[in-house]
Amino acid sequence: MSKKYCVISTTEGCATNLVENSQYKNSIGQAGAQLVSNVEEADVVIYNTCGYSQQMEDRAVGEIKKVRDLYPEKKIVVGGCLPSINKDSLKDIYDGETFRPGDIKKLFSLSDIDYDLIPEFDEQIGFDPNDFSSLSFKHRFLNSVRNIYFGIERAFGGRFQPLSNIVESAIVNNEYQTVTVSTGCLGECSFCSIKMAKGSVKSRPRTKIVEEIRSGLQLGKKKFWLLGDDIGCYGQDVGDNIANLLEDILSIEEDFSLVLNYMEPMFLEKYYDRLIVLLSDTRVKNINFPIQSGSKKIVFSMRRFYHPHNILKMMAELRKVNSQIVRKTNIIVGYPGETFSEYMESVKAVFYFDALVAFRFTPRKHSLAAKLPEQLNKFVIGYRFWFINLAILLRHSVVALTSLKNRVTSSVPRS
Incomplete structure (x- = not known):
């Protein structure tokens, strides 16, 4: 048998x-x-x-x-x-x-x-809906909220932007065709251990990625989720870059939407002049720039090489050129040596993004951050985590109210 x-x-x-x-x-x-x-x-x-x-x-x-x-x-x-x-x-x-x-x-x-x-290995398989049942209660709850929200939008006969784009891509779902652009990264982040598993960046050929999206469009797909441990470093191993990739994808003259999953802020800085133009395309619905901290000192201690204040200015510019794009980020609270004022810089950074996820710092075995002095106690980390989530809730509420206002304003006929 x-x-x-x-x-x-x-x-x-x-x-x-x-x-x-x-x-x-x-x-x-x-x-x-x-x-x-x-x-x-x-x-x-x-x-x-x-x-x-x-x-x-x-x-x-x-x-x-x-x-x-x-x-x-x-x-x-x-x-x-x-x-x-x-x-x-x-x-x-x-x-x-x-x-x-x-x-x-x-x-x-x-x-x-x-x-x-195996007759032929298929690199690009979408999410299996059966796997969603194993996700956390939070993700299953958000998926239920997502379905209710879009029912409300249908009842009102319109979309509430940018809230609609936030809800649509808040969690993984099988409405998207996933397209893996690369695996691994170039970072040496002190708190992270993912590189131990994934290694350095390995990029797929740009022509193959673009052809995959074209094939998806021919099959009736309209939503694409670009995946990578850091899509920002795409092509750095083969003499290419993320701006070239996005330029080729967005040159496809069809109606579709893109979600960009994780772009290290250092690559936003590196290719900013080109990316700000590309990201003004309203087909780009959602992009995650994980700043991890609003403090320059903490960011540098994390061995991440960008100035968070510059990234926040870029987020403000991005909103000006694309009113519907969702600017996401991740923030770590309680990093070793983080002072209260440095923590408050992260709290202030919350209000430059539309969707955020906060994480408690947990020392990962073999990571540099686990060996740093000035490890904060669990009570301090817990308090900071609780407070920044209040700030995130406030920010999400502001985004929701702004989206409602935008919808009402756009539906009022002009005299």
């Missing part, structure tokens, strides 16, 4: 992890193996782990341990980011070999599947 396989993502929202999960499932199916959607039916359980934060690490370890204890007879295969970031976290629950993100050949070898049975 042939074995049954279950592939599980432990992420709480990483789009790249979810796309890779879909690729694994698709490849296993193409090889003729039987896929099942629940652990109970499976003979082999494959875990595609996330190790971005301590919370993600704990979730992955907890899920693997639970299945190992409940079903000791099942074969477990572990891969994804966590083994490369902190393999010691798995030592008490898993002692087998692991596979790195995207390494389907190694995954097949560990799972006793013949890799040569």
Whole structure:
């Protein structure tokens, strides 16, 4: 009797992890193996782990341990980011070999599947809706809110911008065709451990990316999500750059929308003169510039090389040239040595963006930041995290009210 396989993502929202999960499932199916959607039916359980934060690490370890204890007879295969970031976290629950993100050949070898049975590997598979059920309650709740919101928009017969673009791309969803432009990055961020798993930047050919979007348009796709661990460093390994890529994509004279997932601010500074023109195209709906802190001192301590005040000025300029684009960012609170005044610079930065996510600093094993002096205690980090989320809530409320005002103003006939 042939074995049954279950592939599980432990992420709480990483789009790249979810796309890779879909690729694994698709490849296993193409090889003729039987896929099942629940652990109970499976003979082999494959875990595609996330190790971005301590919370993600704990979730992955907890899920693997639970299945190992409940079903000791099942074969477990572990891969994804966590083994490369902190393999010691798995030592008490898993002692087998692991596979790195995207390494389907190694995954097949560990799972006793013949890799040569795949007729043709498809790099671009969309999100599998079944994976959304494993996301955190927050993401499932936001997805429900998203559906309600668009029902309200339909009832009013119009869109509320830029709020509509925020809600549309707030979380990963299968309305978008995902297009991976690169993996890895060029950064050496002191707090981050993702590079341990993904390595340096590896860019896909620009012509192939553009052709993929053209093919999607021919199939009726209208929404595209450009994925990369840092799309800003796209092409730096092959003598190309992100401005060239966006220029080619936006030269396609058709109606579609783009979401750009993670562009390190240093590349916005580097290519600003070209990017500000390209991002004025209203087909670009959403872009994330993760500034991580509003303080120059903290940013430099993080080994990130841009001036946050310059980025905030650029955000103001971006709003002038594209009134509908969603300017997103991520902010870390409680970084080692962060003073209250430096923290307040991050709070002030909140009001230059339309959508934000704050993270508590958690020291990742092997990261430079974990070894820094002046580690803040959990109470201080918790208080700062709570307060900045109040600022984010206030900012989101302002964006919502502004969007409502824009809608009302645009619907009032001019005399």
